[in-house]
Amino acid sequence: MTAFNPITAREDASSVGLRKTRRAGQSVLELIGNTPLLRLSRIGSAFPNVEFFAKAEWFNPGGSVKDRPALHMIQAGLASGRLCSGKTIIDATSGNTGIAYAMIGAALGYRVKLCLPDSASHERKRILGALGAELVITSGDEGTDGAIRRVHEIVAAEPDEYFYPDQYSNPANWQAHYGTTANEIWEQTGGSITHFVAALGTSGTFVGASRRLKELNPSIRCISLQPDAAFHGLEGWKHMQTALRPAIYDDTIADANLEVGTEESYRMVKRIAREEGLLVSPSAAAALLGCFHAAKRVGPHERAVMVTVFADSASKYLTERFWEEE
Amino acid sequence: MSVKVMIPTPLRIYAGKRDSAEFSAATVGEALGGLTTQFAELRKHLYTEDGKLRAFVNVYLNDEDIRYLAKENTPTKDGDTISIIPSIAGGSSEKR
Known part of the structure; x- marks a missing residue:
């Protein structure tokens, strides 16, 4: 995978368009999925042997991965x-x-x-x-x-x-990620993904995408993330030890399960905004923190292509108190 | 003056599984102080190490967010109810 070059990218943009122009006549439902895979080139510079990518799920028409x-x-x-x-x-x-x-x-x-x-x-x-x-x-x-x-x-x-769809026990939840998210990541990284990192909520994203990615390449490491306490501020995340376990959750898939704190995620929201120009939600920032925790476990002579999912943008969280604090 | 503090589901394990507790308090801060004195394990879940309410912890006096009142100095009266609600709006199904 070649590094992003802002100069040639501009030429690419003028010749083919940064995002392909979509044909007219699509319904809003056809815009679901096929989200961009962003390369986070600056914020992860402490890990020179790891490339970090995130699915920008706020590009879905409803504004989130859901x-x-x-x-x-x-x-x-x-x-x-x-x-x-x-x-x-x-x-x-x-x-x-x-x-x-x-x-x-x-x-x-x-x-x-x-x-x-x-x-x-x-x-x-x-x-x-x-x-x-x-x-x-x-x-x-x-x-x-x-x-x-x-x-x-x-x-x-x-x-x-x-x-009543009941996302906690409906297999169509994880199958959505099995059929779309994972295949998009595979194509967008040209099959070079080595690590998939995602949070557990209903567990649909992690379970579905991991199942498919491990079929495509069994050596991909799949790392699940959880909040570090039962009482937390990471929307959509679930502390599995204390919460009712979703019926679709399969705890045999993860190669590792890491914990992320709410306050460190709030700080990361601000860093991602200032270092990458991306206004993401606290849960998206938490996913990147989870990647950094996972990156610490990558050997110094190993190279990794680590992909996570940014569930949504900051737009629905702008009135939260953490913006004014610290 | 008796003020009722509602304890959210994920915190009940630190409060003897109770869903509420009553305290004699003149302000919201005093009631929360009573709560975290009676159930000391709750303190680190509600407050940062320097004693501020954690940023995702929203406190309501009856139906009003105390951020828009006098924060923890908001006066309480007999029969008031204080709710502690984490600022996450999504669906969940915590164990009861």
Whole structure:
């Protein structure tokens, strides 16, 4: 893999376009996936024998990696007949998965109902509402548990009215990454990837992409990441020791499992912004920190091509307190 | 004056599995001080080493974020409820 050269890159840009111009007439759903693989050339300079790459998942139309599993779960629901005309897509999430459901539901003409705790941010409620999702607000004190209970009640009362994808136990979640994310990474690195690093939340990204990458080259090391404590600020991440284990999680895949702290991730958000010009979310910054932890284990005479996934950008986290602190 | 502090699910293991505790307190800071005195293990989860609330820990007095009130000096009255909510909005399914 050749190093990025800003001078020739400009010529490349003028001759072929930095991103291929897309043909007209695409639906928003066709824009899901095929995200850029960014080379982080400056920030990892402490590890000269490691090249760091990140999938820029905010290029998905819903703004996050969750567009992939949401689309795949909805397509699988349509294929199986569990989702059909007139049904409402329902789930408990105020996060990126909710935004993805709302966007895809709107584009396909399905109603979307989302249960979310009152504590979810005003911005999230606005985005979901703007996309036409019906919001069922549950008590903030009960957190997402209360929202999940509410979904179960609603579905139990009228089971024929709803399609409940349940990303924690739906195999179409990890299959989305098996079928898309991993193959894109393989092609974008020309098969040179040596390490894949990704966080565990539903575990779909890690499980699905790792399964496929290890089929393509069994020597690729797959490293899962977790928050370093049960109480943390990394959206979408799960502390597996204390959390309910997602049914799709397979703990036999990872070659190593590393922990990342919330505060060090906040500091890394600012570094990535200033050193790479990328405004990414705390969880994306945490993924890069996880790469650095993994890079410390790469031998001095070994070369590594390490790929991670930046789940989303900073845009939904700009009102958080850490920007003003330190 | 009795103020109720709601303990979020992932922190209950450090608070004798309780989901709330009541303290006599005149401010939010005093109530949280009472909480972290009674359950000392909670302190490092809520505060940094220099005693500031960790940046992802949001505290609500009834339904108001104390950031927009008087922060930890926000006065409390009898019957108030304080909630501690990590600033992550995504879905999760913590063990209860």
